[in-house]
Amino acid sequence: MYKDTVYSAFNLLMHYPPPSGAGQHPQPQPPLHNKASQPAHSVPQLSPLYEHFSSPHPTPAPADISQKQVHRPLQTPDLSGFYSLTSGSMGQLPHTVSWFTHPSLMLGSGVPGHPAAIPHPAIVPPSGKQELQPYDRSLKTQAESKVEKEAKKPTIKKPLNAFMLYMKEMRAKVIAECTLKESAAINQILGRRWHALSREEQAKYYELARKERQLHMQLYPGWSARDNYGKKKRRSREKHQESSTDPGSPKKCRARFGLNQQTDWCGPCR
DNA sequence: TGGCCTTTGAAGGCT
DNA sequence: AGCCTTCAAAGGCCA
Numbered sequence A: 001m002y003k004d005t006v007y008s009a010f011n012l013l014m015h016y017p018p019p020s021g022a023g024q025h026p027q028p029q030p031p032l033h034n035k036a037s038q039p040a041h042s043v044p045q046l047s048p049l050y051e052h053f054s055s056p057h058p059t060p061a062p063a064d065i066s067q068k069q070v071h072r073p074l075q076t077p078d079l080s081g082f083y084s085l086t087s088g089s090m091g092q093l094p095h096t097v098s099w100f101t102h103p104s105l106m107l108g109s110g111v112p113g114h115p116a117a118i119p120h121p122a123i124v125p126p127s128g129k130q131e132l133q134p135y136d137r138s139l140k141t142q143a144e145s146k147v148e149k150e151a152k153k154p155t156i157k158k159p160l161n162a163f164m165l166y167m168k169e170m171r172a173k174v175i176a177e178c179t180l181k182e183s184a185a186i187n188q189i190l191g192r193r194w195h196a197l198s199r200e201e202q203a204k205y206y207e208l209a210r211k212e213r214q215l216h217m218q219l220y221p222g223w224s225a226r227d228n229y230g231k232k233k234r235r236s237r238e239k240h241q242e243s244s245t246d247p248g249s250p251k252k253c254r255a256r257f258g259l260n261q262q263t264d265w266c267g268p269c270r
Numbered sequence B: 001t002g003g004c005c006t007t008t009g010a011a012g013g014c015t
Numbered sequence C: 001a002g003c004c005t006t007c008a009a010a011g012g013c014c015a
Helices: A002-014 A048-053 A063-068 A142-152 A162-178 A183-196 A199-219 A250-257
Strands: none
Touching: A162 A183, A162 A199
């Protein structure tokens, strides 16, 4: 089952048409969450290219898992260099973001039913830490157990959007250039640089993000962004409310003054 | 130790 | 339809 899903997702990407039309507006594509609208025949047959992606360094599964596993239909594919293998603009994308480096798309045991026991970076325990040693469960009520079970459910992270992918790639560069380490400051710089990118350059990241969303959908069909709501502590609303004098972020500022999202900047945000 | 900061975009909910 | 809220990443900072 999972094998089919991964194969389908992989092939879907391998056969995905490149961005069409030069100068195409890089704005996000229409939502892809309507799975029902995708006909089964839209997933092509397994590409022979897939054979190249079986991992040269398969991570052995822990004994307890491997013993229980009846079959091992799929090894964790090494998808590093995936984009360089694909044709079209994505292959020329000069960055390091790929399935290999992007945690939410790395394949591993976190994927339900996946045979390998490598923890999936996109699927993390709610605490983000190793589980505590087990204790006497007989002391627990069923309700408590249910609550705990729910709490221990691994978290599937949201797929990264275009800007997040850009940030992930460019962060190291900015850190090196500016000798900054504080993410808040770095992100401000990256935000400005993002807007300085040409539409063609941004389009690469929008396309990549679109593919990531699509793969995420294939890997976690029932997942919803709503699943992770409330798992981070919400910020206080007061802090989010903008003062009349604070220009806020460029995005908020443009929204407030009705400026063009791509080109216009108000004074304080320059 | 855990939330905040800071960015943009996606998605879900509400009016 | 439009607005609002939350969460994705990152790491220093602070209570």
